Amino acid sequence: EAQVTQNPRYLITVTGKKLTVTCSQNMNHEYMSWYRQDPGLGLRQIYYSMNVEVTDKGDVPEGYKVSRKEKRNFPLILESPSPNQTSLYFCASKTGGQGGETDTQYFGPGTRLTVL
Amino acid sequence: DAKTTQPPSMDCAEGRAANLPCNHSTISGNEYVYWYRQIHSQGPQYIIHGLKNNETNEMASLIITEDRKSSTLILPHATLRDTAVYYCIVRLNSGYALNFGKGTSLLVTP
Numbered sequence: 001e002a003q004v005t006q007n008p009r010y011l012i013t014v015t016g017k018k019l020t021v022t023c024s025q026n027m028n029h030e031y032m033s034w035y036r037q038d039p040g041l042g043l044r045q046i047y048y049s050m051n052v053e054v055t056d057k058g059d060v061p062e063g064y065k066v067s068r069k070e071k072r073n074f075p076l077i078l079e080s081p082s083p084n085q086t087s088l089y090f091c092a093s094k095t096g097g098q099g100g101e102t103d104t105q106y107f108g109p110g111t112r113l114t115v116l
Numbered sequence: 117d118a119k120t121t122q123p124p125s126m127d128c129a130e131g132r133a134a135n136l137p138c139n140h141s142t143i144s145g146n147e148y149v150y151w152y153r154q155i156h157s158q159g160p161q162y163i164i165h166g167l168k169n170n171e172t173n174e175m176a177s178l179i180i181t182e183d184r185k186s187s188t189l190i191l192p193h194a195t196l197r198d199t200a201v202y203y204c205i206v207r208l209n210s211g212y213a214l215n216f217g218k219g220t221s222l223l224v225t226p
Contacts, residue, residue, distance in 0.1 A: 004159070031212060043160070045213035058213055090159050094212070103150060105214060107159030 002027045004108035006091050012114045013081055021076045021111050023091030030096030032074035033105075036060065036087040043090065049074055051096065081115040088112050120204045122220045128198075129225055134191040136220050138204030141185040147207060149180060151189045152214070153200040160203070160216070163189065194224045 004025045013019055025032065033048040035058075045058030049068040063085055065077040074093075078085060091108040121139040128134040140149065151163040164171055164178045166187070171178045177190040191198055203219040 033212065035213075042218065043214070043216045048212060088157060092160075092214075103148060103212070104162050104165065105160075105212075106162065109159050110157065112157075 002106070004091055004093055004106050006089075006108040006111050008111060009109065010112050012116065014116050015082055016080050019078050019081060019113075021078075021089060021091075021113070023074045023076065023108060024072050025074075025091075025093040025106070026072065027093060027095075027106065028071065029093035029106075030071070032068065032091065032093045033058070034064070034066065034074070034076050035090045035092065036085075037090065037110075038087050046076070046089075081113075083115050086113060086115050120206055120215075120217060122202070122204055122217070124218065125221045125223070127223050127225060128191075128194045130196055131193055134194040134198065134222055134224070136189040136191075136202050136204075136222065137186065138189070139186045140204070140206045143184050143206050145184075149178065149184075149187050150205045150214075151176070151178065152203045152205065152216070154203070154216075154219075155197075155200040160214075163202075194222075196224050196226065198222065199224045 007022045030051045034046040035043045037043045044060045046064050047058050047066040049055045052071050055066050089111045092105045094105045148165050148167050150165040152160045154160045164176050166178045166180050180187045201219040201221050203216045205214050
């Protein structure tokens, strides 16, 4: 089954304790992306990757890191989490290219992160 | 960027057709209309997309007006599980980010 998986689904942590949220897709997609969703602010893009070893900042990259060493994986790293990073996080993927049929994006189930 | 306008909320009786409108008067000739939905706190789900012609798949139908300035997503027989926020999207940001906007919150009632 084609899917995007995220782990963990729920995480409660404390300020400053480094954490990683994993994202994996089995569709051989070139493009992957991370969003965060907050009440009243909608979904905002954090980072995206056009392909292996190619990453770039989205709209809200501060406090986050990503890596893309393999095509299927795109982990989100919080080196020193803070309470303002408490949010619902989604990973997404799509085929490469822009426009038309290639813009269909597939989302993971979400990771609910609480930073105390 | 092409902007979309959707009603903030709609109700629909279970078993009836749900017709969700979207205005996108500044859409460019090569921009597709995409619809996604998000059931409470789940990952957004792709529904359907189209350029000019009407489209239908197993989930929904998409009707695009001839001038392409508006479209309607039709759920032919709404069920309680169709209660969700529905987003109409016509432009990606430079990072291919989807502009979800506020969408339409559809409530399907028994």
